[in-house]
Amino acid sequence: MYQEGKIFLGKAGEEKVFIYPKMANRHGLIAGATGTGKTVTLKVLAESFSDCGVPVFFADVKGDLAAMCNIGSANENLQKRIDALGLASEGFEYRSYPTCFWDVYGEYGMPLRTTISEMGPLLLSRIMDLNETQADILSLVFKIADDENLLLIDTKDLRSMLQYVSENAAQYSAQYGNIAKQSVAAITRSLVALEAEGGELFFGEPALDIKDWIRTDNTGKGVIQVLDCRKLIQNPTMYATFLLWMMSELFETLPEAGDLDKPRMIFFFDEAHLLFEDAPKSLKSKIEQVVKLIRSKGVGIYFVTQKPSDVPDGVLSQLGNKVQHALRAYTPAEQKAVKAAAQSYRENPAFDTYNTLLELGIGEALVSVLDESGVPTMVQRCTILPPQSQMGALDDTIRQREIQNNPLYVRYAESVDRDSAYEFLSRHAMQTAEAKVAEKEAQAQAKAAEKEAQARAKATKRAVSSVASTAAGTIGREIGNALGKSVGGSFGKKLGGNLGASLGRGLLKTFLK
């Protein structure tokens, strides 16, 4: 709930626990074992940020968040919580929230597309599981496309670009460094696999303009962008890469903001461990850097995961607002992780952090936030508010209606295939082929003409010598009137046909002169 200009998250006994909008861009963590209440906490936070006029993005991994577009309904458990927290007098009411559905596969939301060049070689290499050499070559291919002003929008653009570079590998190797054809072939194979996994759908246009996400509705509530990830999460690397891409888009799009009264946008990363698992070092340090810098652009990032240790230390140390649900400590490794989690809080003399972490009930959490002056508050044992919107899954018919009624639907529903590298290179290949055919034809024609000329020359030579000899013979033998007849006759016979006749005529004429 949004109260007194603050995000009311829950109660520690009689005391209200708030997150300060001014400090909400100092990022956050929602952690806890499975079933302890992380998703509901995320929901409660998203609702409050929306009420506060802050746009929100989150990935819906299980499909249990989308129903925020519907008004919540009472049940026994919720009522118990409402009573226990005394929320009736706090203005708690069931309500719906402005939501916008997206899906990279275009099934459970508006199609969320990006272009190959916006995704960039680093993230693409990760999706395509390329080794270091292949990743370097992919970067070169991007550079060549850039230098040649070729747009890389969809996967067929990249495919034709790879083919083009491979065909001209010698030339480009000299200019850009070694480009092994085998590596290009391996990249192409990975690309084909990516296309089969849906790459053909989500690389294309119209690409998402992330500014469309930074919106409030006409009542001033922040619009909640819900990315349906039930299918995407089946490929964890792809899921992680997409979320990273969104974060980097936000980072690149938004100008520096300094300290604002409230964030420009809040971003929730569910299943956050997937962002870092198996990520190459270069990518991890990039994430760390973006998390650090995006704060000053007014974006708060909240990582949702089971254990705090799922998030690398460099990122963890930047998370100012922490909601830690119950943890389990059955194994020595788990005990160690709980100890580390407990030690990361400012102790509260009223209870033992470690033991409390193990005994927290569902929808209860240890909470520490940054106070108005940016100092971490003492850890509090907090009962989290219930959500105001509907819990559970969203009916498919309602979802489709919501999608089609969205004003952005007209803009994003249909894909557009613009003239880009594929079209250009196809034309180029066709023109090259046509030029080759024309060149061959020209060569053949030249050859034929040459042959003809040779033949003509030969014939002329023969005719001349024949005319000469015949003429000489005739002159010698008959002398007088028979001359023209004999010459014409013998010459005509030797050359044959019209050509012979006309040549004979001409020659005869000259001869007779």
Ligand SMILES: Nc1ncnc2c1ncn2[C@@H]1O[C@H](COP(=O)(O)OP(=O)(O)OP(=O)(O)O)[C@@H](O)[C@H]1O
């Ligand atoms: N703040 C709360 N108010 C009311 N009910 C809650 C609250 N927190 C948790 N619950 C109840 O506990 C159930 C499990 O919570 P939730 O789905 O948030 O767990 P989770 O930690 O996200 O689990 P998982 O790791 O499996 O995703 C909810 O469906 C809801 O019934």
Ligand SMILES: [Mg+2]
């Ligand atoms: Mg959950």
